[in-house]
Amino acid sequence: MSSTRKTSPGGDAGGAVLLILVLAGLGLYAAVWGVMSLSHQLDGTGADVPVNPIEFVAALTAGSLAWAPSALMLGIAATVLVAVVVIDGAFLIGRARGKRSRVDVAARHMGRGRDVEGLTKQNAVAIAKRLGVDAAPGVVVGKSVATGATLYGSWEDLHVVIAGPRTGKTTSLVTPAVVEAPGAVVTTSNKRDVVDATRDVRAKRGQVWVFDPQGVAEEPATWWWDPLSYVTDDEKARTLATHFATGSRDASAKTDAYFDGAGLVLLAGLLLAAAVDRRPITDVYRWLTRPTDETAADVLRERYPVISDQLLGAMQSPEKQRGGIYGTAQQMAACLTNSRILPWVTPPEGADKWTRQAFDPHAFVQHTDTVYALSKEGAGNAGLLVTALTVAVIEAAEDLAKRSPNGRLVTPMLGVLDEAANVCRWRDLPSLYSHYGSRGIILMTVLQSWSQGVDVWTESGMKKLWSAANIATYLGGVKETGFLEDLSKLVGSYDRVTSSVTSGQRTSVSRSLQRDRILDVDELSALPRGRAVVLASGSRATLVRSLPWMAGQHADAIRASIQAHDPHSASTLEDAYVSLASMQAADREQQEAA
Known part of the structure; x- marks a missing residue:
């Protein structure tokens, strides 16, 4: 026995x-x-x-x-x-x-002390001092459950966040990062919550620009941005056309190898022609509805003869073939027919000509201003323009960094790509990600799930993005067992002592070590709100407690901004503080248990 x-x-x-x-x-x-x-x-x-x-x-x-x-x-x-x-x-x-959470108990087997030395405030402060940044030491990641120390990403670290719905990413990560950023900020979203919460706080540091062509925050078009100002050569024209192509179709939509490629080339050529001839972007769609109009080819004849010939080739192809190419390009540029979007991307006329300011990305990155780029999903969305604007700002910051001491921005710029898979589908992002950290351009890409990233960048692209990020944060709410299984392996295992007692004529006790997962798939899927798993370069996986803005030093200013701009501010603030009270109660129970 x-x-x-x-x-x-x-x-x-x-x-x-x-x-x-x-x-x-x-x-x-x-x-x-x-x-x-x-x-x-x-x-x-x-x-x-x-x-x-x-x-x-x-x-x-x-x-x-x-x-x-x-x-x-x-x-x-x-x-x-x-x-x-x-x-x-x-x-x-x-x-x-x-009441003790099994998740919090697991923190004793995860990163602490020297295991997370790269995330400590001391490390962040040292890096900020070396880079000459006098403001915040870095982007707050959370508070270690094991030690209670606040953990930071430095001004050289790039972030990827995977957070399911209602896991507190906006209150605990996005909002605090935006209000504490020392330099310029560009952030994307499909909701108005971040804008309402942070715009008045950011307005104390510089000008606030809200790009809202679909009325997400009901912002009037008091300024405009010309996407063709980004097109300075044929390479930029193709990049802009790629944003149109990627953002104009669903991730699951079927594509045609020939017509999609030919349509992209056609659209890029027409964008380049409109930019060279200083025309409004609406002329691009007008040319797409007139397949025999050779104006664009004539404009490019002298400076870009090869591209001019490409355009003529599409215009002079057989009727059915030409119809397929032009029809595909029209679908890519369909947002240019939306009357609500056009005031944001076309020159003002009449009295508006003197009151609506033009947005210049290169001037923007030289200050501590903030631009919010908003779009909704679905038909007629402005996501491709949000992507184009975001990329224009980030590349302008890169150009400035190249001309700055040590090849990086003197004051870091923060880019929060919230809802990136829905409103900022930047195809080249995984390949460029690691480069921006060395330029002082700190990016935080926020996704609701791993599969969202796969839809935009494919499996290999998502893996590249995940690996390029210095800090990867998981806030829970995901039910994808494949991703959770991989995450569980990255969190690691611990040795558990097993004692066996054998009874008979003699009683003997034997002990053995058994290796178990620190956090299994079911525990990661059911990660309680207010907890996050953080994977950082050179550090062991660590469990952190979220730090919502309601408990931070900017709470009063954020609350005032919400009250001033959110049409449902009373319920928004009530939900926020109820959530905070719930998290604080859970924390007290954990501390009592410890």
Whole structure:
């Protein structure tokens, strides 16, 4: 006959029972000694009650120390008091252990101390000092569950965040990062929450630009940006055409190898012609509806003769072939027919000509301004223009960095690509990611799931992006077992002691080490709100506690900004603080359990 006892990550119940018994024994001894001493003093017997526990027990056993008359009543009172204390203590310990999260218990096996030295505030401050940044030491990642220390990404680290719906990414990562950024900020989104929460805070540092061609935040078109200002040569024209192609179709849409390629080449040529001839971008779509109009080819004849011939080749191809090429290009540029979008990307006329300012990405990156680029998913979305604007700003920052000391921006620029797979589908992002950290351009790409990234960049592209990021953060809410299995492996394993007791003629005990996952797939899928797993270069995976803006130093300013701009500010703030209260209550329970 044999039985097996296993020790779990949180320890075994025997430890708690032993602790209770030890405390009860000490309490019982203190009560007995106190009753004996106090009773002799009350009755005035003059007996000497030894303070030394050994002498006291020996005197009681030998009978040389008798009980005073009042000891009975005092003993009854002391017994009741000790019983109440022991019972309450056992209840509190049991209650705390019962509410203790298995996830938090796992933190003892994850990164701490030197294992996460690259994420410490000291490291971030040292890097900021070396780079000459006097403001915030870096982007706050969270607070270590194991040690309570606040962890930072430095001004050289790039981020990838995977967070399912309602996991607190906006309140805990995006909003704090935007308000604490020392330099220029460009951020994308499909909702207005970040804009409402941060625009007044950012306005104290510089001008705020809200690019809202679909009315996500109901922002009026008080300024405009010409996408053709980005097109300075044929390479830029093809890049802009690629943004149109990628952003104009669903990730699952079927493509045609010939017509998609030919349509992209046609669109790139027409964009280049419009830019060279200083025309509005609407002329590009007008040319697409007139396949026999050779104006664009004529414009390019002198400076770009090969591209001019390409355009003529498409225009003079057989009718069905030409129809397929032009039809494909029209689909890519379909957003240029949206009357709501056009005021944001075409020159103002009439009275607006003197009141609507033109946005210049190269001037923007030289200041501490903020641009919010917003779009919704679905038909007629402006996601391709959001991508084009975001890329124009980031590449302008790169150009400035090249001309700056040490080839990097003097003051880092932050780019938060929230909802990147929906509104900022930048095809070349994985290949360029690691380069931007050395330029002082700190990017944070936020996705709802691994598969979202695969839809935009393919499996290999998503792996490249994940690996290029210095800091990868997972906030929970994902049910993709493949991704969670890989993440579980990256978090690692721990050695658990297993004891086997064999009973028979002789009783023997054997111990062995068993290797278990620190966080299994089911635990990662059910990661509680307010917790995140962080994987950083050169560091062990660590479990962190989220730090929502409501508990930060900018809470009052953010709250005021929400009240000033959010049409549902009362419910928004109530939800935020209810969430904070829930997280704080969970934290208190964890601290009590510890």
